Amino acid sequence: MAAHAKTTVEPPPSAEAKDVSGGNPWLTLLAVCLGVIMVMLDGTVMGIAAPVMGAELKATLSDMQWVTNGYLLALAVFLITAGKLGDIYGHKRVFLVGVAGFAISSAAIALSGSVLMLIIFRVLQGLFGALLQPAALALLRSAFPKDKLNQAMGAWGAIIGLSSAAGPILGGLLVENVSWQSVFYINIPVGIIALVMGIMIIKDRRSSTLSRIDWPGVVVLSGMMFSLVWTIIKAPEWGWTDAKTLIFGAAFVLLAAAFIWWQSKAKQPLVPLSLFKNPSISIGTVLMMMVAFAMFGAMFFLGFFFQGVHGLSPLEAGLRMLPMSAGMIVASPLAAMAIGKLGPKITMAVGLLITAVAMFLMSQLSMDASFVESGLPFLILAFGLSPVFVGATEIIVGNAPMELAGAAGGIQQSAMQVGGALGTAILGAVMAGTISDKLSGYLGPVAAGMEQQAPGAVAGLEKAAAFGTVPPELAQKIPDPGVLQVITDAVHRAFMDGMHTAFTVSTIVAVITAGLALFVRSGRKVEGEPVHIG
Incomplete structure (x- = not known):
């Protein structure tokens, strides 16, 4: 099939500043953030609610993995397609469908009486979440003139940081004092408010040159x-x-x-490859993947560190992570200001170096780290990550033509999801390898005794050590408190070695990525530059 490419010309900045969606841009920002807050809250409270959900529904570990993986798969698979749907049918319409569907599927999750229904509705929730997120970014792209877009992204980051900060605390309070179902019911009023505001405030814009789905x-x-x-x-x-x-x-x-x-x-491709001819979009996508790799991959272990090694409750663990989420409320607007004055290259590179410092400090955390000792790296991390998330989003979405803002938003979100999944898997393998190397040495003579009583016991303990805990069934079989203490200490020490190694790898990734950031430019196209969109 021969390629039939259409060419449009992106209007100059002065023209586009007049050709925004027509609504109040800051109210539009508030409306779309309310929708995305549901997704952020759901992401942060799920880890807190999961143990209680599993126990009440008599779910296995494999079942609960599917509850998480089903959502992740649906989200990752559908993000780019969802962005394209917004480009064709209107981002407001797609956003509102996503908000309504996410709220309804949240209610269905809360009403689920079996693990199977829980998994099915989590998959649906992921699909609606995929509709919602790229549309939100595209609506901001059309609501704000390009010279104000980085400010919008800074405010966006602050609001997302606020919801991330509230998530673990709110989730812990609801799970401990109400029920796990309540953490999903809370999406209903938030969704209703987002729907009403979206209908009243958001002005739609769709592409006049795209007419069908590939x-x-x-x-x-x-x-x-x-x-x-x-x-x-x-x-x-x-x-x-x-x-x-x-x-x-x-x-x-x-x-x-x-x-x-x-x-x-294809006549109207799902992802126009010409987007990636812009080096900033290509590099911005890689940057988003790399920073998500370092952040989500390393942060994955901190919940186990606080709850498994420290023995904190879910609410207490959420409070330990508060400095990072709260710090992003301040850091994101400051990052937007810095990008406006210094440009994205220097700002993002410095942000990544600050991220590397935070990761290095986390690689030095002791087993009994105090709130201040763990809070300082979290606070530093907020000021390192904010310039990267604000800058990379502005670069990817801002460098794309308006007609492809949804597709660009889908690419940005997909890069984050894939990077986070890669980080969790690869750093998890690094951690598991370190634990395997260290655990037997820390067990000493106890290891031989364990193997004599139950061949393969040490290998089973290695898997549990990745969560910073001793399996309850093993603890019950060991009557001698002294031996049990040796095993517990060995597990904790091996876990700490693995976590330190994971954070060291994240430090290296952040430093390498800082060099890559020097090759991007701000999200402004050259006046009159042609863009092939189909």
Whole structure:
């Protein structure tokens, strides 16, 4: 099939400043943030609610993994397609559908009486969340003139930081004092307010040059993203060299090649490859992946550190992470101001170096770290991550033509999801390897006694050590308190070694990524530059 490309010209900045959506841009920001707050709250409270959910529904560990993975897969697979739907049918319409669907599916989760229903509704929640997020970014792109976009992204980051800060505390209070269902019911009033404000305030804009969905592209992209994320999720369990891992990895490579080929031929491609001819969009996408790799991958272990090693409650663990989330409320607007004055190159590079400092400090945390000792790196991390998230989002969405703002938002969100999943899987493997190397040495003579009583006991303990705990069933079989204390100390020390190694790798990733940030430019296209969109 021959390629039939349409070419549009992005209007100059002065023209676009007059050609925004027509509504109040700051009220639009508030309306879209209310919708995204539901997603942020759900993400932060899920980890707190999961143990109680599993116990009440008599779910296995595998069941609860599917509760999380089903949501992640649906979100990652559908994000780019959802962004394209907004470009064609209108971002306001897609955003409102996402808000309504997310709220309704949250209520359905709370009403679930079985693990199967819980998984099904979590998948639906992921699909509606995918509709919501790229549309929100595209609505901001159309509501704000380009010279004000970085300020909008700074305010966006502050509001998201506020919801992230409130999530663990609110979730802990609700789970401990009401029920796990209440953490999902809370999305209903938030969704209703977001719907009402969205209908009244948001002014829509859709592309006049795009008219249809590239359905073959949707199918191939969905298969490609599923293969990638599924490989990342399952590789730590299967093994990176296992046949199943290699098969899904090969499927991703083949589908990626097929997708690129088809996008070069399609009349209205799902992801116009010309977007990536802009170096800033390409580099911004890699930056988003790398910073999500370092952040989400390393932060994944801190919940286990606080609850497993420290023995804190979910609410207390949430309070330990408060300095980072609260810090982003202040850091995000400051990052936007810095990007406006200094540009994205220096601001993002400095932010990544600050992130590296925070990760290094976390690699030095002691087993009995106080609130201040753990809070300082968290606070520093907020001022390191904010310039990167604000800058990378502005670069990806701001460098894209208005007609492709939804697709660009989908790319940005997909990069974050894939980067976070990669970080969790790869750093998890690094941590598991460190624990395997260290645990037997810390156990000393106890290891031989464990193996004599139950062959494979040390290997089983290694898996539990990745969570910073001793399995309750093992603890019950050890009558001698002294031996049990040796095992517990060994698990905690091995866990700390693994966590320190993971944070060290994240430090290196942040430093390398800081150099990459020097190659981007701000989200402003050259006046009159042609953009091929289909």
